[in-house]
């Protein structure tokens with residue numbers, strides 16, 4: 001039996017799933033300008049800008065923390081969709097991992113989102129000198145005492161089999177909203193052979209401050225990875241100081257598989 005991970009799905013099944021996806025997600029765009037020409041999108045994470053800056057306040061904070069700690073961050077942050085208030089993804093990212101009652105429908109939608117990315121845009125992920133993606137790590141829970149396998153592992157499962165799964169674990173409670181690689185460790189033996197000079201992916205469900213995903217990226221880069229790409233299902237956007245202006249300029253663009261999460265423009 002082939003693994004039921006979507007890569008073997010028939011054309012008809014894929015088309016049906018993609019039509020469903022269109023209604024559920026919203027594209028992260030390279031640029032969102034209002035009628036005064038003000039740019040609203042963070043060039044790194046897709047978050048909402050304070051006008052006049054190229055990076056959002058979250059990304060600027062992480063960069064200054066990284067400088068202080070002597071860490072290198074990933075510049076390749078690829079959110080697959082916005083999670084905007086009153087869109088399905090906004091609730092899915094909580095419900096797919098709800099304690100005791102995880103939503104299987106939410107898990108399926110997130111799996112389909114990640115599947116469509118690797119199916120249609122893997123070449124884009126590996127272009128621009130990043131090279132073949134050979135390893136993936138998921139971002140562990142901030143709490144090392146959470147029992148069981150993180151539901152994100154069920155989403156990682158849909159990645160192509162040739163990408164080696166790395167095991168990054170949490171050894172102590174993570175710091176809130178700040179870079180923290182002291183609470184992380186590799187469970188893999190021989191980690192340097194697996195990441196040295198390679199292009200590794202960090203897979204996460206949501207980017208809010210970005211601190212947890214960038215901490216894992218910094219750990220992989222310190223271990224010798226040549227390049228780290230952060231792929232996150234959702235760029236969580238809500239309650240920012242300028243959210244209303246961003247939302248008005250953003251409008252209601254439709255998500256589709258031809259919208260590229262790498263350059264945030266449409267192709268093919």
Ligand SMILES: [Zn+2]
Pocket residue numbers: 042043044045046047055056057058059060
């Ligand atoms: Zn940002």
Ligand SMILES: [Zn+2]
Pocket residue numbers: 120121124259260261262267
């Ligand atoms: Zn693409």
